[in-house]
Amino acid sequence: MVERIQPGDAVHPGHPVTVNRYGPTTRANHWVTAVSLILLAISGLALFTPSLYFLTTLFGGGQSTRILHPWFGVVLFISFFVLFAQLWRANLPARVDIVYLSRIKDVLAGHEENLPELGKYNAGQKGVFWGMAFLILVLIVSGVVIWDQYFGEATAIPTKRVALLVHSIAAVLIICVFILHVYAAIWTRGTLRAMTRGTVTGGWAWRHHRKWLRDLVGQRKIGPAE
């Protein structure tokens, strides 16, 4: 299966080679998503357990935390689904994902020489992507059900109880996925610049996403030297 090249991805010869991975709109959108997710997690955790209630002071108290939290959610929902539209194709599952997952020990140990050549995303990244997409959908739907200020009359109390439970479980899961995502980006050195400067080095692409690099080179997505 030949992966469609994401628009904007290109290789620039040089020393080192640089590879465009994310354009400015994707990056901006990613950071809006990131910031809103962090604000959501903090404000949500404040209402999740009494031991973290003190976090409400960051938002100006309990009442304003209650007001702001759902609005952060709306921002996250919109920004994430723009991101989704930009990235979903490259995140479709491929056969190589199974091989990758079956060698998860090598992944954790950083033995990438034992892994197959990967496209733009590995199975872990795809998992984060689809996990986020699913959980954000669950969170926005259950969140609207318990957003009583505007939708209080729309559903009955038994429905709201289920929504509260689902919302809290989904929130726990998305925070776990978030931690995984952030940690993986830090542990895999050279990754963060993809979301700051928009580029990675050729070596990074060679090491982690060789098939993606080969596809870019093979399809002559080669830009000017940098």
Add this chain to the structure above:
Amino acid sequence: MSGSIVNAGPRTAVSNPPVQDMPSYFGEQDLVRRSATPDLPPPARQLTPVAKLIDVSKCIGCKACQSACVEWNDTTPAIGENVGVYTNPHDLTENMFTLMRFTEWVNPDTDNLEWLIRKDGCMHCADPGCLKACPAPGAIVQYTNGIVDFIHENCIGCGYCVKGCPFNIPRISKADHRSYKCTLCSDRVAVGQGPACAKACPTQAIVFGTKEDMKRHAAGRIEDLKSRGFAHAGLYDPPGVGGTHVMYVLHHADKPHIYADLPDDPRISPIVQTWKGLTKYVGLAAMGFMAVGSVIHGVFARPNRVSSEDEENAEKLVGTVAPQPPSQPEERG
């Protein structure tokens, strides 16, 4: 019941209050539960539990209690609209803490139409679901005498209490976004007076006193009802919520639901219990595990670094294809 000069707690609503000033006989130090406060110090003393008893069979539906409640609590319910039933307003509101609910019920055994009138309002549960659900420290408190009270300045208006309550009682104000319900007239009880609604009731269908006294009083009423053909007369003090500090005498205690959907066996919803119990502990553990796991991996696994070999390989790969003529590097959108 105490009739001494010191304020030692509950009095009936019937007796007139003493005229001299009275200090409040319970307060902050008598809390047995406080919302979102797991480390509340245990109270030093146990107050005599109080209760309000509502004898449904004696109620004439005059709504004097509703008026008294509005009057005492200084609320201003909106002018309603008559839709052909006596229940007015149509539901409890943040300005109407108690509501007479009227039901026309045909008794299948006698084929008689019975007009059931139930005074709805907070039941002051011994195990209050509202308090369990509340995320704001001190927004809901429970005193050792059984009164469950909302402390409005601590309320954040999230409405969790509404979902936690098995009786559908609290209401969130659209004006100040705080939750309201019957206080059991805690401010009156504290200074030796009975609740305003009980005071106003012309038939003494509502009475107030110690929970023990109220149970004894109810037993007498139930005996009387049974002698008059209500074989299933009984006390509504549901054990599923640990008993309540507002109780009913029902002439058909075997089917509470006929009284405008009074729950037959109320208890805190298991969904709410799971949300406030298991989910919280497992959730915190899971998030903690992820965070700690990341740190441990970060410490023990060497960072996944790109080697100079990787860079050379990439350069070789790219070098095999002739680069296009150089131009200005473009920004992509």
